[in-house]
Amino acid sequence: MANLFAKCVPVVLLLSVWLQSSGAQLTVDDVTRVFPPVNESDSRTPLYVALMLAFSGGFVSAPIAPGVQIALNLINADQSLLPGYTLHYTFSDSQCNGAIALDSFFNQVVWAEPIKHFMIGAGCSVATEPTAAISHFYNITQVSCDSSSPQLVNRDKFKKYFQVIPTELELVPAFFGLMQFFGWNRVNIIQQEENLFTLTVESLLELFSDANQQRQADGRPEFIAEVKTFNNLGGRNGLDGKKFFVETLPSNIYILAMYSDNARKFVCEAYKRGLTYPRYVFITYAWYSSYWWVPRGDVDCTVEEMEQVLE
Numbered sequence: 538m539a540n541l542f543a544k545c546v547p548v549v550l551l552l553s554v555w556l557q558s559s560g561a562q563l564t565v566d567d568v569t570r571v572f573p574p575v576n577e578s579d580s581r582t583p584l585y586v587a588l589m590l591a592f593s594g595g596f597v598s599a600p601i602a603p604g605v606q607i608a609l610n611l612i613n614a615d616q617s618l619l620p621g622y623t624l625h626y627t628f629s630d631s632q633c634n635g636a637i638a639l640d641s642f643f644n645q646v647v648w649a650e651p652i653k654h655f656m657i658g659a660g661c662s663v664a665t666e667p668t669a670a671i672s673h674f675y676n677i678t679q680v681s682c683d684s685s686s687p688q689l690v691n692r693d694k695f696k697k698y699f700q701v702i703p704t705e706l707e708l709v710p711a712f713f714g715l716m717q718f719f720g721w722n723r724v725n726i727i728q729q730e731e732n733l734f735t736l737t738v739e740s741l742l743e744l745f746s747d748a749n750q751q752r753q754a755d756g757r758p759e760f761i762a763e764v765k766t767f768n769n770l771g772g773r774n775g776l777d778g779k780k781f782f783v784e785t786l787p788s789n790i791y792i793l794a795m796y797s798d799n800a801r802k803f804v805c806e807a808y809k810r811g812l813t814y815p816r817y818v819f820i821t822y823a824w825y826s827s828y829w830w831v832p833r834g835d836v837d838c839t840v841e842e843m844e845q846v847l848e
Contacts, residue, residue: 588626589658594633595796596661631664638664662686669698688732723788729795730768805838
């Protein structure tokens with residue numbers, strides 16, 4: 538078993554990462570609802586895994602599906618791994634939305650046949666948090682390779698959930714080091730009101746506070762961060778890009794702590810306000826899909842205009 542996983546896991550992960558970063562576009566129809574199909578002539582007993590991915594929303598995790606398919610084929614091909622059993626997944630789409638993920642969890646995982654013994658998902662942190670908070674009540678072990686919210690490491694709350702990637706807190710020293718390297722001491726942070734982003738920003742602000750004690754003693758300028766928060770519920774606290782530019786912000790450096798669909802809207806508004814590179818710098822996440830800034834009918838800027846803001 539150890540030899541098989543040592544050979545297979547790197548291949549599966551590399552394929553999944555390549556598909557994700559390449560911006561490969563999969564639709565719900567591209568993913569077989571039950572995979573691999575159950576072979577009636579196979580005497581082994583089928584066991585089912587619930588695979589919940591996101592085909593739309595702020596983060597699209599659907600491109601990892603081929604990696605999961607390869608893993609199941611490899612496991613089923615080696616009868617020494619699960620003697621007498623084969624593994625299959627049943628698929629559902631969370632749309633990177635907590636409410637939709639919960640609906641899918643109950644209607645397609647808990648209550649629907651066949652019985653699921655394990656769950657992979659739910660496609661992004663926003664969808665994974667609510668499902669992972671209750672999966673243990675139904676004795677379902679859940680694992681995710683695409684959710685990195687710091688909240689998910691809480692073992693008291695997420696009792697049967699496991700993740701195979703670091704949390705976003707691992708990025709905080711990199712943000713901090715970037716500011717030190719370029720000599721920036723003022724920054725604007727626009728954060729989406731989700732644990733994935735707010736807990737990361739909170740950790741960065743703590744680093745600023747600790748560093749400022751030494752800076753005060755040395756007589757150097759302190760780190761100053763202007764933080765503005767929005768949510769996806771609309772109304773006064775929704776992402777209306779204009780309101781973030783009305784007030785005078787203390788820096789030309791922006792950290793966009795948000796999903797890529799909201800980042801597109803913000804960057805488009807920045808172009809309209811003349812906040813273009815190199816006078817203004819916008820820092821985003823590396824896990825955005827390739828060409829995430831290309832309009833998808835959600836902004837009224839052209840690709841060329843968006844690229845005048847981004848480097």
